[in-house]
Ligand code: C2E
Ligand code: MG
Ligand code: MG
C-alpha cells in the first residue's frame with residue numbers, strides 16, 4: 472500500500488505541474504486578448520487615511536480583470552502570470568493609462584500605483600510616464616510609485632538608477648509590503664524612498680500581542696528616524712487602528728478604513744473626506 476502510494480507520487484506531482492502550466496498558458500492567452508479589448512481591465516481604489524482624523528490622504532489603484540472566459544481573476548494570480556510571461560509591461564501600461572484618465576477626471580485624486588520589477592527596469596519606463604503625464608498636464612506628484620523589495624534583488628544598480636530618474640521627475644516613491652523581503656532598513660534611505668508601507672502581516676490582529684506591537688513600534692521609529700513617511704497596511708479592526716494611531720503611524724490602509732472600490736464611490740461627496748475614526 473505504502474509502496475503503491477510512493478510509486479504514484481511523482482506521477483501525480485508531474486500531473487499537477489502540467490495542470491498548473493496549462494492553466495497559466497490559458498490565462499496568458501486570455502490576458503493577451505484582454506489587452507486588445509476595452510472593458511475587461513479596470514482599476515479600483517483603496518483609501519489611505521490619516522489614522523487620527525480619518526482624512527483621505529491618497530488612494531491605491533488596484534487592478535481588476537474580469538475575463539469573459541474565466542470570470543473574475545484574482546490580481547495576485549494574473550499579475551504573476553503577466554510577470555512570468557513578460558505581458559506585465561503592456562498590462563502595466565494599459566493600467567497606467569486608465570489611471571491617467573481617472574487623474575484627469577478627479578483633480579483632487581492623489582494615487583499610488585504598483586509597478587513590477589520588469590516594468591521598472593524597461594529602459595523607456597520613466598520617459599514614457601513623463602511623456603504621457605506631460606501630454607495630459609498631470610502633475611507627477613499626484614502619482615506615487617509603489618515598488619516591492621524584489622526590484623532591489625535582481626539588479627540593484629539599475630534599480631537605483633531608475634529610482635533616481637523617478638525622483639528627478641518628481642514622483643514620490645514607496646516601498647510596498649515592507650518586511651516580507653530581504654532589504655535592510657538602512658538601504659531604504661539610500662535608495663531614496665519617501666514612504667514605507669509596512670506589510671499587513673505586521674499590522675493585522677495586533678490586539679493583545681505586545682511583542683508584535685513592540686516590533687511594529689520599532690519599525691515605525693526607525694523609518695521616522697530615516698525621514699520616511701509610514702503607511703500601515705492591513706488595518707482590519709478598530710483595535711488595529713487605535714494601536715497604529717498610538718504608535719504614531721502617519722497613514723493607514725485596510726479593510727477597516729475602506730475596501731478597494733470604484734473611484735466614483737471613493738470620491739463621492741457623501742463618503743466625505745472620510746468617516747470619522749478618531
Ligand atoms: P499590494 O500592492 O500590497 O496591495 C494591497 C492588497 O492587500 C490588495 O489586494 C488589497 O485588496 C489587500 N488589502 C487591503 N487591505 C487589506 C486588509 O485589511 N486585509 C487584507 N487581508 N488584505 C487587504 P489585491 O487588490 O488583491 O492586490 C494584490 C496584489 O496584486 C497587490 O498587493 C499588488 O502586489 C498586485 N497588484 C494589484 N494591482 C496591480 C497593478 O496594477 N500592477 C502591479 N504590478 N501589481 C498589482
Ligand atoms: Mg501596493
Ligand atoms: Mg502592499
Ligand code: MG
Nearest residue numbers: 647648670671
Ligand atoms: Mg501585497
